[in-house]
Amino acid sequence: MQRADYYVYVYIDPRSLDEFYYGKGRRSRKAVHFDDTGDTRKVKLIKEIKAAGLSRIIKVVAAGLTEGEALLIENTLIWKLGRTLTNVSSGHFAEKFRPHHTIHLSLPGFVFAKGIYYVNVGEGAHRSWEDCRIYGFLSAGQGKKWSDQIRSLQAGVAVVAYLKGAGYVGVGLVDEPAVPVGQFLHRGRR
Numbered sequence: 001m002q003r004a005d006y007y008v009y010v011y012i013d014p015r016s017l018d019e020f021y022y023g024k025g026r027r028s029r030k031a032v033h034f035d036d037t038g039d040t041r042k043v044k045l046i047k048e049i050k051a052a053g054l055s056r057i058i059k060v061v062a063a064g065l066t067e068g069e070a071l072l073i074e075n076t077l078i079w080k081l082g083r084t085l086t087n088v089s090s091g092h093f094a095e096k097f098r099p100h101h102t103i104h105l106s107l108p109g110f111v112f113a114k115g116i117y118y119v120n121v122g123e124g125a126h127r128s129w130e131d132c133r134i135y136g137f138l139s140a141g142q143g144k145k146w147s148d149q150i151r152s153l154q155a156g157v158a159v160v161a162y163l164k165g166a167g168y169v170g171v172g173l174v175d176e177p178a179v180p181v182g183q184f185l186h187r188g189r190r
Helices: 029-035 041-051 067-084 129-135 144-151
Strands: 006-012 019-025 057-065 116-120 158-163 167-173
Touching (some): 019 067, 129 158
Parallel strands (some): 116 158
Antiparallel strands (some): 006 019
């Protein structure tokens, strides 16, 4: 089982309340940058804050994460706020993100005209993520509330599968609308 003791943190300039550095770590990692040396933008900004006699502001953004979750959250924040940050690196998973300054463009793999939906795949007596993965389906049920939601997914929408205790476990596109389990076919077989 992966450790879930990572967190994502942010350094905030107390003079403007602007976020200027995101990182991920465990234990006391968030405090180490205040003693960094060098001539990076981050170090210069921290020195200015110290010279002004101001207290540092470090806030945890997300906690109780696996390292992979922390890396993805850190990189998402760096991607979103990159122009205003002092992070030198664009982070892990950078190649998975839409290139900066392309929001106005229609890029294959990044544009889902019908939306992106999050589905809690759940594990239990009536379903398993392993079956979903092997046979290429998502399921919901044990009540009208859940089955109505999955029936609302149209072909072409993007889905992100979430499994409690494991985090996000899969991404895919809906090929066809939901059907009752008794009508589900895999390669022509029930």
